[in-house]
Amino acid sequence: MSRILAILKKEFLQMKRDRLTLGMIFMLPLVQLLLFGFAIQTEVKHIPTVVFDQSLSYASRDMLDSLTASGYFEISAAAGSYDEVTEAIDSGRAKAGIIFPPDFAEKLKRGETAPLQVLVDASDSMVSASAIATANSVGLLKSQKIIAQKARVTDIPYDIRVRPWYNPDGITAFYMVPAILGIIVTMTMVMMTSMAIVRERERGTLEQLMVTPVKSYELMIGKIIPYIALGYVQITVALLVGTLVFHVPVRGSLLELYLLTLFFITASLGLGIMISNIAKNQMQAFQMSFFVLLPSILLSGFMFPREAMPVVIQYIGNLIPLTFYLTIIRGIVLKGIGFQYLIPQVVALLVFSVVLIALSIAKFKKKIA
Numbered sequence: 001m002s003r004i005l006a007i008l009k010k011e012f013l014q015m016k017r018d019r020l021t022l023g024m025i026f027m028l029p030l031v032q033l034l035l036f037g038f039a040i041q042t043e044v045k046h047i048p049t050v051v052f053d054q055s056l057s058y059a060s061r062d063m064l065d066s067l068t069a070s071g072y073f074e075i076s077a078a079a080g081s082y083d084e085v086t087e088a089i090d091s092g093r094a095k096a097g098i099i100f101p102p103d104f105a106e107k108l109k110r111g112e113t114a115p116l117q118v119l120v121d122a123s124d125s126m127v128s129a130s131a132i133a134t135a136n137s138v139g140l141l142k143s144q145k146i147i148a149q150k151a152r153v154t155d156i157p158y159d160i161r162v163r164p165w166y167n168p169d170g171i172t173a174f175y176m177v178p179a180i181l182g183i184i185v186t187m188t189m190v191m192m193t194s195m196a197i198v199r200e201r202e203r204g205t206l207e208q209l210m211v212t213p214v215k216s217y218e219l220m221i222g223k224i225i226p227y228i229a230l231g232y233v234q235i236t237v238a239l240l241v242g243t244l245v246f247h248v249p250v251r252g253s254l255l256e257l258y259l260l261t262l263f264f265i266t267a268s269l270g271l272g273i274m275i276s277n278i279a280k281n282q283m284q285a286f287q288m289s290f291f292v293l294l295p296s297i298l299l300s301g302f303m304f305p306r307e308a309m310p311v312v313i314q315y316i317g318n319l320i321p322l323t324f325y326l327t328i329i330r331g332i333v334l335k336g337i338g339f340q341y342l343i344p345q346v347v348a349l350l351v352f353s354v355v356l357i358a359l360s361i362a363k364f365k366k367k368i369a
Contacts, residue, residue, distance in 0.1 A: 044130040044308045045071045050094040052079040057105035063116065063158070066142055067098065072134040085119065089165065091341040092327055095121045095307065096131045108157060115159040122164035123334040125175045126305045132162050166334045173246040178329045179302045181238040182322050185231050185261075186268050186296050191289040193227055193272030198285045201276075220361050224269050231265040232258070251336030260328050260342065263349035267321040270356025277363045296322045324348045 049067075053060050067073045076094055079085045085097040097119035107114040118135045122128040139160035146157040167174045235258070242248040250257075271292060279285035297303060299317040306314055306323075317323045324345040331337045339346070 044127050044305050046074040047072055047096050047127055047131050047307055048076040048094045049073045049096040049098060050077045050079050050085050050088040051075055052082060052085050052097065052099045054102040055100040055104035059105040059108050059114070060100040060116075063100075063138075063142065064098070066138050067135065070134050070138055072130055073098075089119060089121050090331075090335060090337050092121075092331065095124065095127050113156055113159045115161055118160060118162045120162060120164045122167040122170060123175060123330050124301075124305055125167070125170055125172060127307060128164055128167075128170070132164065135160050135162055173242075174248050174334060175330075177238075177242040177246050177248045178333045179326055181235060181242070182264070182300075182325050182329060183297060183302060184234055184238060185265060186322050187293055188234060189227060189231060189265060189268035190272040190275070190292050191286070193223075193269055194275035194279065194285040194289050195282050197223065197273065197276035198279050198282050202281060220273065220357070223273070224266070224357075227269055228262070228265050231268075232261070235261055248333065250333050252332035253338065256339055257329065257332045260332075260339070260346055260349075261325075263346060263353055264321055264325040264328070267349050267352035267356060270353055270360055271321065273360040274356055274363070277360055292320075296320050299323070301326050318348075321349055321352050 051064065053064070064075070068075060073096060077088060079088065079097070082099065085094075085099060088094040089097055097117075099117040099119070101115065104114050104116060118131070120128045120131045120135075139158040143157045164170070239250070239254075243250060272289070275285055275288045275292070279288055295316075299309070299313065300306075300320050300323040301317070302322065306317060309317070327345050328342050328349075331342055
């Protein structure tokens with residue numbers, strides 16, 4: 001018993017000295033519980049919507065008021081043409097588009113069926129399901145109201161024609177497989193990089209490099225390049241499995257996807273190397289990496305749509321490189337869009353890469369910590 005007590009005393013003293021590890025053990029679960037408790041919502045509301053109203057009538061405004069009153073559609077822009085609606089959905093600025101024909105009001109007055117088109121970005125299955133269900137429900141309720149008021153009406157007043165784009169059949173694999181690719185790369189680049197460098201420091205294998213004339217940035221580049229190659233191998237394997245096994249279509253340019261993926265890999269590597277510079281041992285590196293990995297899964301739009309999250313949580317999600325890469329990979333693979341629609345995401349990843357790697361090089365000391 002005395003030996004057990006001695007060991008326990010030694011462990012508690014070690015934990016007390018290692019305050020960073022002790023702080024993470026107590027604080028990380030609390031922070032994650034509060035953060036994810038507010039962030040994870042499965043009911044998607046306030047879907048960004050662009051409207052092309054060719055009718056410009058009371059009837060079209062009344063239908064728009066009914067759609068927005070549901071809380072699921074939020075008018076973010078007015079389009080002047082069908083091409084503008086398409087561009088807004090392709091770029092991701094809008095998740096839905098509502099188009100009224102010029103004769104919408106006249107058909108209602110004549111007692112005929114008045115059609116309107118609702119375009120939905122089905123590359124996000126949860127968002128599209130909410131938009132489709134809400135649009136159909138609002139159209140049905142308003143039609144029933146008119147039929148109840150006017151006994152002579154025989155045709156259905158409103159014909160909501162929903163057109164899901166990019167993934168019309170709602171196949172889950174089309175939506176999830178590209179995102180899983182991003183998670184795999186994040187896990188490899190952040191966790192493996194941070195722990196590998198810390199492990200080398202603990203084992204003393206960096207000592208030989210410390211006594212050579214190699215500069216800090218040269219040493220950092222030498223550490224980064226092998227992981228970049230590993231990241232591209234993972235992406236290639238994942239794409240092959242996705243297309244051959246799950247039949248995920250690749251509608252865009254593979255060359256653009258590989259080029260833009262470089263920014264995501266370097267941003268993730270910079271994050272991993274920054275963790276390795278802060279952590280004193282492998283346990284701390286693992287805990288910090290896990291704190292990055294879990295928000296990447298839950299806050300980036302991988303599992304839960306960002307439109308359902310509070311605005312503050314969405315801003316926190318913008319601090320995660322995967323948030324921007326998911327837009328890139330889903331846009332190229334599912335939508336077939338090009339670089340011109342992905343400039344904001346590329347710029348964000350470039351800023352991540354430059355800032356994180358620059359800070360890592362500045363902090364990396366050419367000596368044994």
